[in-house]
Amino acid sequence: MRSLLLLGFILTMTFSVNASSDWRHFPAVAERLGNQSPTEAGIDLNIPLVIDDGSSVNLKVSFNGSLANEEYLSRLWILADKNPNPDVIDFELSQAIPKVELTTRIRLGESQTVYALAQSNQGNFWLTSKDVRVTVSGCLMGNEEPQADIAMTQPRVALPRNPTPGNAAELRTMINHPMETGFREDGQGGYIPQQLVKSLNVTQAGNPVIDINFHTGTSANPFVAFFTDQFSDLTFTWTDQHGAQVTETR
Amino acid sequence: MSDRKPLFSSSRRQLLKGLGLATLFPAISACTATGTSQASAGRVVVIGGGFGGATAAKYIKRGNPAIDVTLVEPNKTFYTCPFSNLVLAGERTLDSIGHSYDELSQVYGVKVVHALAQDIDPVAKRVSLSDGQTLQYDKLLLSPGIDMRWNAIEGYDEAASALAPHAWKAGPQTLLLRQQLEAMADGDTFIMSVPGNPFRCPPGPYERASLVAHYLKTYKPRSKILILDGKDNFSKQGLFTAGWEAHYGDMIEWVSLSNDGRVVRVDANRKEVETEFGTRHQAAALNVIPPQKAGFIADRAGVTDASGWVPVDPVTFESTQQKDIYVVGDATIASPMPKSGFAANAQGKVAASAIVASFAGISPQDPIWANTCYSLINPDYGISVAAVYRVQENQIISVEGAGGLSASDAPDMIRRSEAAYAVGWYNAISQDTWGTKL
Numbered sequence: 001m002r003s004l005l006l007l008g009f010i011l012t013m014t015f016s017v018n019a020s021s022d023w024r025h026f027p028a029v030a031e032r033l034g035n036q037s038p039t040e041a042g043i044d045l046n047i048p049l050v051i052d053d054g055s056s057v058n059l060k061v062s063f064n065g066s067l068a069n070e071e072y073l074s075r076l077w078i079l080a081d082k083n084p085n086p087d088v089i090d091f092e093l094s095q096a097i098p099k100v101e102l103t104t105r106i107r108l109g110e111s112q113t114v115y116a117l118a119q120s121n122q123g124n125f126w127l128t129s130k131d132v133r134v135t136v137s138g139c140l141m142g143n144e145e146p147q148a149d150i151a152m153t154q155p156r157v158a159l160p161r162n163p164t165p166g167n168a169a170e171l172r173t174m175i176n177h178p179m180e181t182g183f184r185e186d187g188q189g190g191y192i193p194q195q196l197v198k199s200l201n202v203t204q205a206g207n208p209v210i211d212i213n214f215h216t217g218t219s220a221n222p223f224v225a226f227f228t229d230q231f232s233d234l235t236f237t238w239t240d241q242h243g244a245q246v247t248e249t250r
Numbered sequence: 251m252s253d254r255k256p257l258f259s260s261s262r263r264q265l266l267k268g269l270g271l272a273t274l275f276p277a278i279s280a281c282t283a284t285g286t287s288q289a290s291a292g293r294v295v296v297i298g299g300g301f302g303g304a305t306a307a308k309y310i311k312r313g314n315p316a317i318d319v320t321l322v323e324p325n326k327t328f329y330t331c332p333f334s335n336l337v338l339a340g341e342r343t344l345d346s347i348g349h350s351y352d353e354l355s356q357v358y359g360v361k362v363v364h365a366l367a368q369d370i371d372p373v374a375k376r377v378s379l380s381d382g383q384t385l386q387y388d389k390l391l392l393s394p395g396i397d398m399r400w401n402a403i404e405g406y407d408e409a410a411s412a413l414a415p416h417a418w419k420a421g422p423q424t425l426l427l428r429q430q431l432e433a434m435a436d437g438d439t440f441i442m443s444v445p446g447n448p449f450r451c452p453p454g455p456y457e458r459a460s461l462v463a464h465y466l467k468t469y470k471p472r473s474k475i476l477i478l479d480g481k482d483n484f485s486k487q488g489l490f491t492a493g494w495e496a497h498y499g500d501m502i503e504w505v506s507l508s509n510d511g512r513v514v515r516v517d518a519n520r521k522e523v524e525t526e527f528g529t530r531h532q533a534a535a536l537n538v539i540p541p542q543k544a545g546f547i548a549d550r551a552g553v554t555d556a557s558g559w560v561p562v563d564p565v566t567f568e569s570t571q572q573k574d575i576y577v578v579g580d581a582t583i584a585s586p587m588p589k590s591g592f593a594a595n596a597q598g599k600v601a602a603s604a605i606v607a608s609f610a611g612i613s614p615q616d617p618i619w620a621n622t623c624y625s626l627i628n629p630d631y632g633i634s635v636a637a638v639y640r641v642q643e644n645q646i647i648s649v650e651g652a653g654g655l656s657a658s659d660a661p662d663m664i665r666r667s668e669a670a671y672a673v674g675w676y677n678a679i680s681q682d683t684w685g686t687k688l
Contacts (some may be wrong), residue, residue: 048557049555049557050583053483133645172527220482221507223508
């Protein structure tokens, strides 16, 4: 892997092709693909290759692959092969997403390969990956005191500054929650129980726009920005793993 | 790292003892170039006369005075970012953090050219300068520092920095921000916008907030400091937070990334900023420290990657993209080493050693670096973080158990000592880098 990384600095083309071929040994990708082989172009993963703080890493995934008539991206997964749980975050997309460009913040416990796997409503797959080096592990989320019952607080939604319906613009969301992974030792031979925000569901006039599923690889205070061309009658619902919900409307 | 580590663990002491200068560069020859008539052993051009470049120029000459070394640096005086926060606080003059190139030219025989390096041809091995000269090199060493990413924050470009200074390169920008602080009325708000990682001097913004608070507490005690941050945690956070509480009460408010601290838009005329979830804040004095990248000459040399920073071979600090071009300091990707003056000085020595070794046809030694970042909560209250670095499996790693943070429960006497060590450190590294006797 290390020689791959070095080679990558010199031969970027070779690097991306070689890195992506590793997915065959990564069940989280291989099992979703089944017998299909993905297109390894048209999907772009923007993430720093050297990461100073693994607890909150900016990640942007965008798609410009070619789609058939009536075809749109319906699923997109971010997966990290050396996190304790490879699931980072995943998206269920609707046709109301005019442009797939998703920004979020993720957790990486160590240096590893991060994958973006996308699937269309017609069953076609796209895959890309990046090898990243983490120099300070963010796995253990700092030393905050564990809390018994964590509530979601401060739901935030930012609409674009001057939105015009029909023109795609970026919308931002965030909610405050420490995203306790369940991997943190409690100092008494056990682990601090997992407590996560499970999902954010966005609807427009009752119709699904985007459903986002958060996992242990999502950073604390889950943040997602996405593009839409609808800026009214929007409902944002966050749900935690106990079933509690917080709703915002715009 | 935990806040509870002792200031000097025994392992750190032992490791530091082992860090003789001999581990940093081979003692080929210590005599100076004056009076010698050796044929040139090779031509080196050094671009940038800060901590990395000035150190490298000097140590190449110390390693082998027969090497022809030219330093290209537009300014006749270099002002350091370290201690520039004391200038902002009115505790030091800008002159007191200025350094000349006299020692390099007069004692070490470095040719100092005061011009701007405008372009590099890595194939023809040629540098073109703003004064029309071109310089031919066998080895090129870049210490380009940082450039601001103008417009990475909407509305914050070079023109805006004349109204809302970054002061993240010391000199006129430092004086401009000082004037704004002086113009504040009692009860006004000072706002600082801090970028996400990586950026120059990770603890710098928080030392700046501390020393500005020291000034305001004395002269404008009802004023407020608002730090809007693109991060959820920062260097020496526990020590800073405790120091702020003890000395400044609630004068300093820190807004983290997850509390909507990231600034996405600046209106420099109104001294107003807007965060990513639409909160607007207005300041009497506005300091925007924008996202950064390697200095532009690194781009011209073709050594930066998609991140805007420079990947290097960790043993020699030679570019992984262009042969015979070495890059040191803030411009490089050397994490976990921080972007600090101390690190640039240490990297300058390693690259100098590798260049001297390469001309002599011998292999470079495995380097070991140390770095200490002192920060002042006030002029008599210092804290520090130290680490030792080495290369393992061709990557720089932080040596476990070496270094650490100031103790969280240290008595004031220790804080006073650390503030004095900070001055000692500054004087020593200024002498090592530019020969300035302080």
